Amino acid sequence: MTAEKSKHLENSLKDSDDFSEIFDYFLTNFAEQPAFTQQSKKFKSPLIKELVSHTSAQIFNKIPIQITNMLLLNHERFGIIHGAGWVEAKLFNVFYCKRVNKGLLVITTGKSTEMARITPTPTKPAEQLGEDFIESVEDFSKHFKHQFPN
Incomplete structure (x- = not known):
């Protein structure tokens, strides 16, 4: 859990189409590190x-x-929002890197694992937004490399 690893994760989110590799990197270097969750x-x-x-x-x-x-x-130092929950009674994990405005959603459906890159697009000037995001809560679009990855 270092600044270099955070930068690698951000670059992978921007450049890589291998979502399972990105998620594995996030789990190994961040989510599975007790200090990351504690901080x-x-x-x-x-x-x-x-x-x-x-x-x-x-x-x-x-x-x-x-x-x-x-x-x-929210891990402020690395600018990563991460979490989990249930969608349609299926477990999901999500993380979002604020500095590159990209994240990854992973849903375990039982038969497979679905992964999608999430990229909101800003629709308001940054100074009008109430949170520390660069994007708007009201309107966004998503860009996927693979709409329904396996």
Whole structure:
């Protein structure tokens, strides 16, 4: 858990199409390190919840989507929001790197693991936003390398 590893994670989110490699790197170097979770603070984010909802709707091809027990944490030093919960009774993990405006959603469906890169697009000037995001909670679009990855 170093600044170099954080930079590597951010670059992977920007450049790599191998979502399982990105997720494994995040788990190994951040999520599985007790200090990372201990240094993170509980965090509420309508943006991340909306991203999980819209991305899950595409994965499950269903609207509305039921999200329960979502817990988000913010690690300020590395600029990473991370968390987990249940979507349509399936476990999900999500992390989002604020500095590169990208994240990864991973849903375990039982038969497979679905992964999607999440990238909100800002629609308001940064000075009008109330949180430390560069994107807008009200309107965004997602860009996926693989809409329904296996």
